[in-house]
Amino acid sequence: MRIIIESDAAAAANRCAALIIDQIQKKPDSVLGLATGGTPVACYQVLIEMYQEKLVSFAACKSFNLDEYVGLAGDHPQSYRHFMQTNLFDHIDIDPAATHVPNGLAKDYEAYGEVYEQQIADAGGIDLQLLGIGTDGHIAFNEPGSSLGSRTRLKTLMPETVQDNARFFESIDEVPRLAVTMGVGTILESRQCLLMATGSHKADAIAAAIEGPVTCQNTASALQLHRDAIYVLDEAAASGLKRQAYYRSSEEMHRKIVEQGL
Numbered sequence: 684m685r686i687i688i689e690s691d692a693a694a695a696a697n698r699c700a701a702l703i704i705d706q707i708q709k710k711p712d713s714v715l716g717l718a719t720g721g722t723p724v725a726c727y728q729v730l731i732e733m734y735q736e737k738l739v740s741f742a743a744c745k746s747f748n749l750d751e752y753v754g755l756a757g758d759h760p761q762s763y764r765h766f767m768q769t770n771l772f773d774h775i776d777i778d779p780a781a782t783h784v785p786n787g788l789a790k791d792y793e794a795y796g797e798v799y800e801q802q803i804a805d806a807g808g809i810d811l812q813l814l815g816i817g818t819d820g821h822i823a824f825n826e827p828g829s830s831l832g833s834r835t836r837l838k839t840l841m842p843e844t845v846q847d848n849a850r851f852f853e854s855i856d857e858v859p860r861l862a863v864t865m866g867v868g869t870i871l872e873s874r875q876c877l878l879m880a881t882g883s884h885k886a887d888a889i890a891a892a893i894e895g896p897v898t899c900q901n902t903a904s905a906l907q908l909h910r911d912a913i914y915v916l917d918e919a920a921a922s923g924l925k926r927q928a929y930y931r932s933s934e935e936m937h938r939k940i941v942e943q944g945l
């Protein structure tokens with residue numbers, strides 16, 4: 684795993700955006716896995732600015748979002764579809780038909796999970812999956828106890844997650860208790876995983892994910908099994924890591940190798 688520690692949240696957002704743009708430059712028709720939550724908003728803002736400055740085009744890209752609340756239509760202001768439209772898609776040149784967010788109004792979620800998985804497979808698989816992390820270590824909505832082999836399915840949210848996400852709703856009672864989410868197994872099949880975390884409230888989850896055991900109790904820890912996983916953290920989110928000094932020196936070495944071709 685690459686562990687990149689930036690000085691603050693803005694620098695982390697810039698770094699994530701740069702990695703996404705690198706991917707699109709290498710492969711203009713990249714299949715991007717996208718995430719919601721407060722953390723990626725700053726990264727999406729940088730992508731929008733880069734697009735406006737004509738430094739990147741999403742015209743040939745496809746996208747698949749990680750998850751959606753069950754019971755919310757795409758035009759509901761707190762739906763993840765709406766989030767993606769307002770925070771990214773409406774401001775870039777991605778083909779609306781090439782953007783996919785799980786359907787929060789599907790009737791049969793077992794069947795729907797297979798449909799979503801098939802859509803990802805038909806697109807050629809995800810090249811780069813952007814991820815956040817919940818305070819309980821979840822990726823997408825793969826709450827503690829999720830199988831590390833899980834696929835797109837329904838998931839019941841932990842009370843902590845409902846509480847964490849209540850800030851986006853008028854009251855906690857409005858937060859859906861169920862979500863449809865890519866599974867950990869789905870995420871692990873992405874060619875590259877890029878997990879962004881900022882803020883001291885993520886420090887414990889990050890320390891457990893990176894330096895703890897691989898466990899379904901912190902589903903981000905499953906990234907230890909991925910051959911190309913990158914963490915982009917700010918100082919606060921990295922503050923619980925015991926081997927920070929090593930990760931920093933290793934990144935410095937990586938930078939020298941890339942720059943000088945050592």
Ligand SMILES: N[C@@H]1[C@@H](O)[C@H](O)[C@@H](COP(=O)(O)O)O[C@@H]1O
Binds near residue numbers: 821823
């Ligand atoms: N399903 C999303 C996750 O994909 C996200 O990583 C998490 C953290 O969000 P935030 O970035 O707001 O802390 O929130 C939700 O639970």
